[in-house]
Amino acid sequence: MDGLTVAELLTLPRLADATVLAGASGLGRPVCGLNVLEVPDILPWVKPNELLLSTALTLTRAAESAYGKQLGQLIRDFDARQLSGIAVTGGGDELPAEVVELADELGFPLLRLADGVAFDEVLADGFAALLDRQNRVLAQADALHEAISTIVLGGGGLPQIAGEVSRLLDCALLITTPDGRVLAEEDRGGHHVAAGLVDSSGRVLIERLRIGVQPAPDEHGEAAMTAIVAGGVDHGRIVACRQDAALPPGTVQALERVAIVAALTITKELAVAAVEGKFRGDYLRDVLTGQVPVDDTVVQHCRSLGWDIDRPMVVLVAELDASEPSKPGVPPAGPSVVHRSQHERFVSAWQQVLRARDKAAPVVGFSHEVVALLPVRSGDQGRMVAELVAAVSGDRGGGRQSFSAGVSRRVLEPSQIATGYAQARKAVSVGRRVRGHGSVSHFDSLGVHRLLSLVPDTAELKSFAAEVLGDLATDAAEAADLRTTLQTLLDTNLNVAETARLLHFHYNTLRYRISKLERIVGPFTTDPNLRLDVALALQVVQMRGI
Secondary structure, three states: OOOOOOOOOOOOOOOOOOOHHHHHHHHOOOEEEEEEOOOOOOHHOOOOOOOEEHHHHHHHHHHHHHHHOOHHHHHHHHOOOOHHHHHOOOOHHOOOOHHHHHHHHHHHOEEEOOOOOOHHHHHHHHHHHHHHHHHHHHHHHHHHHHHHHHHHHHHOOOHHHHHHHHHHHHOEEEEOOOOOEEEEEEEEEOOOOOHEEEOOOEEEHHHHHOOEEEEEEEEEEEEEEEEEOOEEEEEEEEEEEEEOOOOOOOOOHOOOOOOOOHHHHHHHHHHHHHHHHHHHHHHHHHHHHHOOOOOHHHHHHHOOOOOOOOOOOOEEEEOOOOOOOOOOOOOOOOOOOOEHHHHHHHHHHOOOOOHHHHHOEEEOOOOOOOOEEEEOOOOOHHHHHHHHHHHOOOOOOOOOOEEEEOOOOOOHHHHHHHHHHHHHHHHHHHHHHHOOOOEEEEEHHHHHHHHOOOOOOOHHHHHHHHHHHHHHHHHHHHHHHHHHHHHHHOOOOOOOHHHHHHHHOOOHHHHHHHHHHHHHHHOOOOOOOHHHHHHHHHHHHOOOOO
């Protein structure tokens, strides 16, 4: 329930002449109800956000009953129970000075009612004001619900809903996926979203917010969040923000109404997208696998689907890595809520990021992978792929799972798309095996690992490395250090002087190390076949996926 603040209650006729004895810094505390202290053991009966009415004498007796005259401890307990404050009748000046100082320190309002004001009059005025506020809040929520329902019935979507809510609540509004990726946003009143709520990729850091109203993360203004849930499935979040100002009363109730309509809209869009996506995905799968020979007819059909495949591009294949048990999940939206599968969210993330950059670039999700055809200029593919991967990854927050990606060579003709797809799949498979989870591998950079990846028995690879490298194949720090020396020697074609310079060794120190290496692996400096075996074994040791 949205209530009034203590300061707002002090504007009521029966409280207008009340005196603030202490705790003026806490006059912004919310008041959702009023209660009268009539019994000494009041603590079990007080509720958060209540204004307590009492006399100084009754307050003192309650402290004596609970703590033996320790009135300050009673005030501390009231504050710990989030009581809004205390209003006392005559005798307020008799409260001990240390109690007044404590209330000031806690920001706990102590009020003294004007002479002649009775509790029942304060109760009547207070509850009337609270009911009036609640009626206005409900009326605002109903008006908002009716407005956005009209939008949806008229064919509008999330952007139109965001625009209307932003206008009516005079706030910045964002509708996001469960992990914080923005689906729609609007800011009709110039209220910018707090900088601490958005990462460099544009993802809203919903894990920093809780459901309900709270101060903005940068302590300027307020933010409110609610979950979008339909059929027990978590579809996202709605976030409202005001910079340097409080959100209007009833924001949470209004957002809850908006979430109902947004859930229906998202469910409808997902259903339509699923049908369209299956049709488009099946067709693109045939193109990628070469089942449909790519000619001008295929190019034109892709263009009718909104895709442009007649331009230089690379094929990118992205796959989710195996989940880690310790990986934090998405903050729960409520009890019994099921999140959309990681793969569905992964596909949606790639589609959203790529659509914002190039609407004509095909991107579809298959059972275990996402495939995208990225338009690139010569020499620019590395930068573009890195930017896209960074945008999809964000800061790995919001329950996102790590993924690996493989990139083909440049595809200059539509007829080369099937070859590019095979290259990208090979790149992601080999890259994960060599570099582990979270790798981004380009087909041209696979080198000898393309051959090593064809060995299905990883135990055989490990055995080969152990036989060739001996003690150097272990995980010991000294072995790793000697492997670095050995690899650098191979990289410089056994140029001892250059290797010593690169590793910052004295020439004689390096000569000693070479002698030690030859005692372990054999005469690699004079035997070219052994040198080849050593080079391959070092590559096997670097493969983290075996």
